[in-house]
Amino acid sequence: MLPLNDIEPNRFTSWPFMTLTIITLNVIVMGFENLVIVRDASQFQRLVYEFGSIPVVTLQQAGSGAISSVTYMFLHGGIWHLLGNMLALWVYGRRVEDMCGPWRFLLFYLLCGLFANLINILATAQSTIPVIGASGAIYGVMGAYLLLFPRGRIRTLVLLGVLPVFPKIRAYWLILYFLVLNIPPALNMLVYQNASYEIAHWTHLGGFLAGIFVLLFLSPEAFHRYRNDLPL
Amino acid sequence: MPEQLFRQAQKLVKQGQLEQARGLLLRYVEQEEGNELAWLLLSDLVESREDKLIALENALTINPNLIRAQNRLVQLRGERQQTVAEKFKQGETAVKVGLRVEAMRLLQEVVQAEPNHEQAWLLLSQIVTAVEDKIIALEAAQRANPRNEQTAYQLTQLRQNHSSDLAVGTAYEAHGELQKALAAYTFAAGHAPVAADRLIAQKKLDELRQQLGGKEIKTTSPAMTLLRFMIGPPLIYTILSLLQNGLSLNQLPPRFFWELLTVWFGTVLFIAANQKPHGQEETLFGPEILEDWRLRGLLTLLGLLLVLVPFVFVLWGGVGQFLVWKTAVFP
Numbered sequence: 001m002l003p004l005n006d007i008e009p010n011r012f013t014s015w016p017f018m019t020l021t022i023i024t025l026n027v028i029v030m031g032f033e034n035l036v037i038v039r040d041a042s043q044f045q046r047l048v049y050e051f052g053s054i055p056v057v058t059l060q061q062a063g064s065g066a067i068s069s070v071t072y073m074f075l076h077g078g079i080w081h082l083l084g085n086m087l088a089l090w091v092y093g094r095r096v097e098d099m100c101g102p103w104r105f106l107l108f109y110l111l112c113g114l115f116a117n118l119i120n121i122l123a124t125a126q127s128t129i130p131v132i133g134a135s136g137a138i139y140g141v142m143g144a145y146l147l148l149f150p151r152g153r154i155r156t157l158v159l160l161g162v163l164p165v166f167p168k169i170r171a172y173w174l175i176l177y178f179l180v181l182n183i184p185p186a187l188n189m190l191v192y193q194n195a196s197y198e199i200a201h202w203t204h205l206g207g208f209l210a211g212i213f214v215l216l217f218l219s220p221e222a223f224h225r226y227r228n229d230l231p232l
Numbered sequence: 233m234p235e236q237l238f239r240q241a242q243k244l245v246k247q248g249q250l251e252q253a254r255g256l257l258l259r260y261v262e263q264e265e266g267n268e269l270a271w272l273l274l275s276d277l278v279e280s281r282e283d284k285l286i287a288l289e290n291a292l293t294i295n296p297n298l299i300r301a302q303n304r305l306v307q308l309r310g311e312r313q314q315t316v317a318e319k320f321k322q323g324e325t326a327v328k329v330g331l332r333v334e335a336m337r338l339l340q341e342v343v344q345a346e347p348n349h350e351q352a353w354l355l356l357s358q359i360v361t362a363v364e365d366k367i368i369a370l371e372a373a374q375r376a377n378p379r380n381e382q383t384a385y386q387l388t389q390l391r392q393n394h395s396s397d398l399a400v401g402t403a404y405e406a407h408g409e410l411q412k413a414l415a416a417y418t419f420a421a422g423h424a425p426v427a428a429d430r431l432i433a434q435k436k437l438d439e440l441r442q443q444l445g446g447k448e449i450k451t452t453s454p455a456m457t458l459l460r461f462m463i464g465p466p467l468i469y470t471i472l473s474l475l476q477n478g479l480s481l482n483q484l485p486p487r488f489f490w491e492l493l494t495v496w497f498g499t500v501l502f503i504a505a506n507q508k509p510h511g512q513e514e515t516l517f518g519p520e521i522l523e524d525w526r527l528r529g530l531l532t533l534l535g536l537l538l539v540l541v542p543f544v545f546v547l548w549g550g551v552g553q554f555l556v557w558k559t560a561v562f563p
Contacts (some may be wrong), residue, residue, distance in 0.1 A: 047563055058475060061483070063557040064550035065475035107464055114471045136335060216464045220508075221295060223460065224452045225266065 002084075002157040003091045003174055004166070008149065010098040012221070018102035019093035022109060023086045030082045031072045051075055052130025055121040065121075073113040075132040085134045091154060092138070092145040096214065099148055099222040108217040112140020112210040119206025123190050131200045136207035137180075140174060143211015146175045148218075148226065179208055234264040241273070250277055259289075281308055282345075296510055316345045321354055322422050332359050340531060343372070350376035354383070364403035366390055387455035389477055396420075398429050401436065407485040414440055453513045458500065465499045465539055467494055472543070499539025505531035 010016075037044045050063075051071040058065035076082040097105040116136025145152065152171040157164055186201035218226060237260040244253035254277040261270050268291040276289035288305045291298060323338035336359060342352040350373050357369035370387045385489065401416030417440060420433035469492060477483040504516040505528050521527050 049561070050558060057557070059478050061478040061553070062474075062480065062561075064554035065478065066472050066546050066550035067554050069472065069475045104461075104464075107468065108459075111468050111471070114468060114475065118475060118479070119470055121475075213464070213467070214461055218460075220452060220457045221297070223457070224295075227452060228266070 001174075001177065003088060003154045003169075005155045006091050006095060006152060007155050007168060008095065008152050008193075009200055010095060012098050012219070016094040016097050018105045018109075019089060019097050021102075022093070022106070022134075023089060026074055026076065026082060026086060030076055030079070033075065042078065044187070048075065048077075048130050048132055053117050054130045055119070055124050055127045057128075058121050059125055069114050069117045072117065072130070072132050073134050073137050076134070077132060080128040081119065081133060085138055088133065088138050092141045095149060095152070096141050096144045097103075100214070100217045101219050104217040104219070108144070108214055109137050109141065111213055112143075112207050113137035114205035115210035115213070116140065116203045119209065120200055120203040123186070123202040123206075124193070126193050131203055133200070133203075136200070136203035139204045139207030140210040142175050142178065143208040143213075145213035146171055147211060147214060148222075179205075234260055234391060238264075238267065238270055241270075245273065245277070250320055253277060256525050265290070266294055268292075268298065272298070275301070275304070281312060283314070284308055286517050312345055316342050316349070318350065319345075323352065323355065327359060335359055347372070349377040350380070354429050355388075362403065363390060364396075364399045368409075396424075396429075398424055398436075403438065405436070410440060412446055414444065458503055458507070458516060462496060462499045463505045466496045469495045469542060469543065469546070472546055476546055476553075487545075491545060494538050498535045498540075500535070501531055502535030502539065505535060 010232050033044060033047065036047055040066065051068060053065075053068045053072040053073060054063070057063045058068065065164045093105075093109075096108075100108060113134070113136050114137065117131070120131060120136070150170075150172045153168040154171055155166055156169045156174060157166060159165075182199075182201040183195055187201070188207055189197060189201060215223070215226070237256050241253045241256040241260060244250075244256065252374045254274070257270055257274045257277060261267070261274060264270070271291035271294070272288045275291065278284055278287060285305065287307050288301050288308070291301050292305065319338050323335050326332075326335035326338060335355070338358075339352050339356045342349055343456075346352070353369045353373035353376060357366050357373065358401065360366055360369060365388050367387065370383055370390065374383045374387060377383070388447075397416045397420035401420060403415045404410075404413035404416055413438070417433045417437040417445045421430055421437050424430045424433055427482060473484060473491075474486055500516075505521070507515040507517070507522065515522065517531075521531070
């Protein structure tokens, strides 16, 4: 199941400036990563260890928790990792940015990424595996979308065997589906301190929780509408 | 479905079919009352001034920042005031010559258009017959001018002689002051001396609550917006500092609290200097500051600087720590 596009229109602006800027920035960083890989593949692993977020390193104050908590959001493990994340940012980010305005949206995005990392470090304190990817921040954007537009319709690619279909699915089904997918492995990681998963489920859950902070960044108009249950 | 109605109405306006557009818009706002653009459009299409005023007031309730609507509202209210003065004069004459019904009609029109017209309320209190109606008229006059001692005296006398809250509630309801009717019924439901009156009051209370349900629009004041916005940057700064210091509160340097305060203060300054006029409530900085672009710019810049400097400190410290670690782990 792959969300492809939010079919509802924006209310205030037509140009999602900050969403596109963040996507561009991630693509540029991916380009840089590919350059590193082309030159020397072993250097890529070093790059991930240097700029990814490693819970043990942050807790022991060995590297810089502040720096890696920002840089990990812009690194990706491969082109599919990047594409998946950026597609999700494009689908959910546009209308959330429309509700906040570009600069407040940027602050919200960064806050989600930081909070997601904080939760991941608390939950997997013993882990030495670096976490990279924008998914923590994007789950925050998804959480915000669910809060603001639970009935928003998302054009989604669903594969029925080999047959692709493109239904419009309500946001609450889609986002809760992705959320629920993370819960069992996250609990497994927490109970058994099993950090061998390739996906940072606690980062996703932490990011999703941070979605509620969107209420601090909504534009006055959007907040007024949200508070009075007027259509956003 | 309602959205289609709105789009269709917009299309009809462009084609010049204003009658049909108005019909569609009226149907649309019945289903979807939260679209200020629909109210604005409707304010151009309805014919009577009162209807225009209602449409504009609704648009401004949803979005108090619509400058064009504010100006139009002021203009229409000005026009209405002129008519109100003429009607009041006619009403006064009608009272003097004893045309009670005509005077009632004129004065009611006056107070409907201008609810704070003290003289009209006082005249009404003289010509209405029911005691409850007298009380309501005098209360309205007192609201319009709380310093009028004679009104206050008359009101006290009337209230002492007449204490039926149920009747007062009914009169308020008939007059359209539903919140006051609600208060009167609530009191009567608990305190009316006769059990039957208490039951009737309770029934009326339930009906009125149902009628009022969900119609109240809560406005968001600039102070609340300021409170909301000033949490974000300090929160980001706190999380960043915690991550930099191994998520341990004990490891936070003493300067953290000063820096947090600086971020907070800078945020308040930045937001307050960039607040837009609300139309109904005061902003933190008055218009004399907000309309002076140089002063506003200076405050904005100062705010931004105060927010950014602590972040630079934390990240700068982080870069140093990172370089030491990098050299040790990846020599």
